Amino acid sequence: MLILMRRAMDARTKVRVVTSKTHTQPQKSPTTTSPSTTWVWTNPTSPISWISSNPKTKPSSPPPRRAFVIVRFQKQSHEITVDLSTRSIVSKNVYEGNGYPMLTFGEQTVASQLPFSYEPFKESLRKRGLNTSQVLCASFSIGWFGEAKTKRNVKVKCYYTNGTANLYARPLEGVAAVVDLDDMKIVGYNDRDVIPVPNAEGTEYRASKLKPPFGPKLKGIPVTQHCGPGFTVQGHSVSWGNWDFHVGFDIKAGPIISLASIYDLQKQKRRRVLYKGFISELFVPYQDPTEEWYYTTYFDSDGSPVKIPNAFCIFEKYAGDIMWRHTEISIPNQVITEVRSDVSLVVRIVSTVGNYDYVIDWEFKPSGSFKIGVGLTGILGLKAGAYTHTDEIKEDIYGTLIADNTIGVYRDHFFIYYLDLDIDGEVNSFVKSNLETVKVKDENIPRKSRWTVVSETAKTEADARINLGLKASELLVVNPNKRTKQGNKIGYRLLPGSVVHPLLLLNDYPQIRGAFTNYNVWVTPYNKSEKWAAGSYVDRSRGDDTIAVWSSRDREIEKKDIVLWYMMGFHHVPSQEDFPVMPTLSGGFELRPTNFFESNPVLKTKSPKPLQWPNCTSQH
Amino acid sequence: MLILMRRAMDARTKVRVVTSKTHTQPQKSPTTTSPSTTWVWTNPTSPISWISSNPKTKPSSPPPRRAFVIVRFQKQSHEITVDLSTRSIVSKNVYEGNGYPMLTFGEQTVASQLPFSYEPFKESLRKRGLNTSQVLCASFSIGWFGEAKTKRNVKVKCYYTNGTANLYARPLEGVAAVVDLDDMKIVGYNDRDVIPVPNAEGTEYRASKLKPPFGPKLKGIPVTQHCGPGFTVQGHSVSWGNWDFHVGFDIKAGPIISLASIYDLQKQKRRRVLYKGFISELFVPYQDPTEEWYYTTYFDSDGSPVKIPNAFCIFEKYAGDIMWRHTEISIPNQVITEVRSDVSLVVRIVSTVGNYDYVIDWEFKPSGSFKIGVGLTGILGLKAGAYTHTDEIKEDIYGTLIADNTIGVYRDHFFIYYLDLDIDGEVNSFVKSNLETVKVKDENIPRKSRWTVVSETAKTEADARINLGLKASELLVVNPNKRTKQGNKIGYRLLPGSVVHPLLLLNDYPQIRGAFTNYNVWVTPYNKSEKWAAGSYVDRSRGDDTIAVWSSRDREIEKKDIVLWYMMGFHHVPSQEDFPVMPTLSGGFELRPTNFFESNPVLKTKSPKPLQWPNCTSQH
Structure with a gap:
């Protein structure tokens, strides 16, 4: 198993992570070996008891180190649990459901060649008079x-x-090959129409290639933290101020x-907040209904797994914001x-997915x-078209010229966060505090209305499926x-940012x-x-393993x-x-302690001492 | 006339502005002179032509410097326009409408004594055994x-x-005096009930008075910008990067x-964006219907007008954010x-309004x-009560213990921003680009739906009264x-932040x-x-001069x-x-160029050069 995370020692070192569609050069001849897909997910069992400081509850040995591996081999998806310490297989199974495992870097490379x-x-290239050595192709999942x-097909576009x-x-608009990944061969091809390839002029973004004026x-x-950062990293654990947490990568x-x-200064003890949090799924539907x-x-x-150095950037941010203040005269x-x-x-972390760069x-x-x-x-997924001015357009072009x-085709970006909060312990409830208007009936009071808080604890999953923006609630x-x-x-309170809802029909396949x-x-x-909100086998999935299906069981959650799970997004x-x-x-949301502490937990936090830059003249 | 703004020369100098309810010490004897209220609003006429670089359109002399003054004198509100250069009165009028001018610092001081x-x-103090020298009072508008x-009455609470x-x-809960400001005397008094004054313990916030552990x-x-800031201030004008603007204070x-x-690097010319922007009104309704x-x-x-040094803090912010990026492999x-x-x-600017501090x-x-x-x-407006634990509470306490x-009484904070945008010139239109679901009818396309943009230009004011969150639109x-x-x-696009709607009944007086x-x-x-969204005479106003009234005329806006006008807020x-x-x-919103530039305007912006802190050991 590859350890995908490295000690993040340097503050403000920005690095890239590429977990990406692959683009290949045409010169290399295609690899002919049968590709196998592996996907590794470590499975830490009960770290809570292991990190316990109570010798009575702490187990004598660490939890077993196991990995869950999906191998695509001979047109079958094999699910294997491996014990890493004994290097043995604990269990194995052939997956018979819908959908396929993730596409690997390697097989995408081959498909694109x-x-x-x-x-x-x-x-097609000859017809367009294109120089083959300047053509690059990439593979795309087809839903x-x-x-x-x-x-297990993908489309290859160039x-x-x-x-x-x-x-x-x-883009070479209108040209697409269909590749069967299991057989690794082209099984379909379309050259619909010769659409002008947009000019290179004005597309460059490298400073070294741009002309003045800048x-x-x-x-x-x-x-700069000239005497080192204020946080420490030990293994995968990060400590900073009153926070302790673990950083992993998948x-x-x-x-x-x-x-x-x-760490609660008043209670003088460490208190749990988040057991585990990550982006469970990403969904980017484009709004162009045409063939390609x-x-x-x-x-x-x-x-696919690959060792990435400097994948994380961990830094202290001092943006000039105010933690709290008061002036009293x-x-x-x-x-x-x-x-x-x-x-x-x-x-x-910055995740570059082909053309897009997501800063997380x-x-x-x-x-x-x-x-x-x-x-x-990053760069938009762009479509080539015949137009150079909006006045020429007489049809829907499904985007902006x-x-x-x-x-630039209309598209959405949806993200869903998995947030296993453990607010001061494992047993939690979800509360909707609705702000409701109350009519004032007392005739002695000249006011006619006020609002109050009506709290409701969600009993089952149905109580906790919420579309934000419809009513005022915490x-x-x-x-x-x-x-x-x-x-x-x-408790902890969710403070949403900008709220986005999907616009596709509920019975449309991408929406399912x-x-x-x-x-x-x-x-x-x-x-x-239940980790992956659109299911474990997302490629060509049919929506039978999504959170909508899990949640429809309406289990008890009190x-x-x-x-x-928090879903945020952008219509673009x-x-x-x-x-x-x-x-x-940018977008985002906040989780904020709400009656978690007895009082303001930063009342006794002092501002860092101002550090002075030495006299300017002595440095230059 | 007092100039209320001072050249903001120092980056990161945080300063206070107090435009506040006044609290007075009891020892001082009340002033007995009759107070007069003045409110000054400078009235720059057509600066656009004056700043024009075109000698044909530029007037030969600057626009007249005039000030609009409201004087409360002998129970009348006088509106006077003064020419500052000739020191003469241009016009005068006695205001006969509803509401009164702003309370001045001076008269609030007297009222509170x-x-x-x-x-x-x-x-009341004797009954509660309170030390008079430790009691402070403040005045509050009564709506x-x-x-x-x-x-022209206010309430005084202590x-x-x-x-x-x-x-x-x-707070000395249950005790309130009514003061007639024009007569400057107490015209009503109530000592409803002896409610315990909360303990001093745990209320202190000064670092010098708190005990360890910190x-x-x-x-x-x-x-630190050891070689000076990257912006320049000349008079009231600020220049930085590609931006030029004027900072004023009211x-x-x-x-x-x-x-x-x-400045548009591509077009090589300066382009107008915002003629004037400011917070027009603030509204903070509390949700406790009881007498006080x-x-x-x-x-x-x-x-009231007062000279405030260092009222502004102007600084360059480098928070570790990314302007744009891309990795290509x-x-x-x-x-x-x-x-x-x-x-x-x-x-x-930080505006401390009595207990609250607003960072703007x-x-x-x-x-x-x-x-x-x-x-x-800052500090919440707090109410004293008999309770120390929620289990004792059998009634609605209209807040959180x-x-x-x-x-902490439930309350809202609403802000409305006046934004006179001049997008590349004065003549503008307001466009709602609605994102609408479209069914895909073509049987050759396996997808059932998509969304598209249906743009609608607002013809009159009614078209532009919008409650956000109900549908997807730009x-x-x-x-x-x-x-x-x-x-x-x-154009420029409005990107709202968290959306808040009022919860009071529309026919309730505060909401009117x-x-x-x-x-x-x-x-x-x-x-x-039309500058002030709740009217020019807000104290005891009746809602007859609000933006709701102006907008109901349904004038043409195309x-x-x-x-x-953008209204944002917080339910608290x-x-x-x-x-x-x-x-x-924190909350906020963004205005973002949208097809204002021909392409990414920061494509040719280079990151500032990294500046290094000298070797740590040589400094210590």
């Missing part, structure tokens, strides 16, 4: 649209680089934060000004809040067995497969097998180990500013 | 609840400091950003990684986006007379007065007199100089973490 030895494709039987590094800006010029600001999920706990685009409804990132002969600087710790942040605050952010940048012959995960000194329920977007919030009882109508590379568009 | 020479109040006739600087945590300890991060609005324009709280529905900040023998650091310029940010980005943020911190005998202000090379409408909260978005044609259910001082709760 096939067109270059395929005569009709060569003819499921009601077919009774499916094969791009022209000639004069630019921005291949995505120069600008606007920004002055440097040194943000090829499908990306970063995994687990065993996050916070209708199936473009990506799920997750594809890839009402007390005679006194002016009180108390301000505390807001410093936070960010765990970042987990930000921890000394106040006990943690914020989860996603930034979208963002450059000559270049259409959503909390509480520990029903513990209360504050004042008697309030100990991406049914996790049907609600913004779901709560399920913890179940070891006073249980529960998982909160591209604009010209998104070309040739897109300025980051 | 009155109880100390009022025998029933002295008796309007349908009374046919009103006087606090006990004895042992703490946190007076707000120790924590969590945070390590210092130097963020006692009612706080910071005013005007004449904001951005039902009227607690604050509007705006109270105050698909081109043979190449790994491309291009990343640009996101640096922005923040204009901040305008953040400008080189990409042309600007973000507007509000942070809530957040400490012994201390209730809201844009566009220049209908200009298009990009590709033919798209040149605060009717600007009825919608999240309003658009009006520019009208010089191809006009229009004002976009206090939690124990908010005591004794509240960790900042």
